[in-house]
Amino acid sequence: MTPRDAADDNTPGRGPGRCSDLDRPPLNAAALRRALVRDGGLWSELRVVQRTGSTNSDLVALAEGGGAAEGTVLVAEEQTAARGRLDRRWTAPPRSGLFFSVLLDPAEIPVERWGWLPLLTGVAVATGLSRAAGVDTALKWPNDLLVTVDGEERKAGGILAERAGDHGVVIGVGLNVTLRASELPVPQAGSLALAGAAGTDRDPLLRGVLRSLEQWYARWREAGGDPAASGLQETYAAGCATLGREVRAELPGDRSITGEAVAVDGDGRLVLATAQGVQEPVGAGDIVHLRPA
Template sequence: MTENKLDVLALREQLVAPNGPYAALDVVDTTGSTNADLMSAAGQGAADHTVLLAERQSAGRGRRSRTWVSPEGTGIYLSVLIRPTTVPAERLGTLGMVAGLALMHAARETAGIEASLKWPNDLLVGTDRKKAAGVLSEVAPGQAAVVGVGLNVTALPDGAEPGPGGLPPGSFADAGASNTDRTEIAAGFLRAFAEFEALWRQSGGDVARSGVLAGYRETCGTIGQRVRVELPEREPLTGVAVDVDDEGRLLLKLDDGTPTAISAADVVHLRAD
């Protein structure tokens, strides 16, 4: 196995039953989208806690079908299929919060960098808070869900395109990571995800009772920020992000004092006046 390849044997030894919490784990050289692959596999009866990683994606996706650039050997592109049959369907949307906490663990504990979460699903790293990772959670057939993560590990090339709202892209290496071993970072994320997801599942998807909400609030850099919320086919809203509720919604106090809850939108952190 070449140095820059993910070590599938090491990942399986650490993470797949009987030694770990996952039922199956595969690494493919290239695919369109790991999320799309596991969405299809869910309909064909793939097991709870199935993991798929790709060295490269040709059609990686983020929220609102945006492209996630996924070049070979530079990042971690993975998806996890879960079948949380005890969790009501309306709570499956909070899985993104679970994945966000696992990303924070990978950044801090495995890569040795400081990071924060930007609501709803971005991992920001470095003193200039660049986006190094995102989460895409989708409901799959048969009371299942697929959670996908795209994470930039090695240094990004010059000219990397900014994200929505002008959010600059970054990576663990650019943020001064002490560890950029992709296999170790993937394993760190997957271990943490399994731990947080187990608590979430045991609590019936209740993020408050499971402790997920408290952890998310603690690490969410959006709370307390003045923000602009960009919604499809509507004028942007501006105000202060005051909290995240137990449905994963961002709670705002608008400039005119009106409280409002946002379920899905692009949020831009505004500089203080």
């Protein structure tokens, strides 16, 4: 892995100074490792870098080269080529959010159930933020994290899952934490600070999210990847802002379906009830919320 300035962010004299922005202090990599990396736990390595293009790209390359074990966490203070679904690009000011990727390798779980991993991550992030930040985070199928700002639903983050060859799945999370209104890339964006979070210190937020992810991942694996037996399917549905709404699914091949989102099925697909009385499962595509739940 060769991200630019791969030294831990709290190395004195490297990158933006600790006091250059008192509202956005750097993460404490050593303290995070002490809190999260332990014998018998999921997280095997945690590294914080000052700046890189994409933590997902770096960790996929590292895993495919045999240089990362399951439970590796790569965090960046700034990403210059961050990617979302459909290869969309986005940027955020340094230290304004949580930008990290993790390597998971549930080799004993049938591959057809791996599609639940990004949904599981959404549940874990929402649960962790509720505890650590005191803010409600809703899930927009399949990978968006929503908060409420001034009575409006705003996107505060997203999740991207990528295969790492035969070495598992890299899951990236990007979350706006202290982004100010003047820094929003689009009016529909939001942040934890704008949503009135009780705390925006990124160290406890990251600890809370990763501990929640470890717990949910363990439950899912213990259930053999069964989303119902692990409680994942029910919990995801309870926190999914897409269900109960009229939506438009924009599908590959310039095709679209409009209907009410009525369920998330056992394969993690969104089920739409159309005006023709047909229930259609959607496994991939962009979802546009057409009316409030």
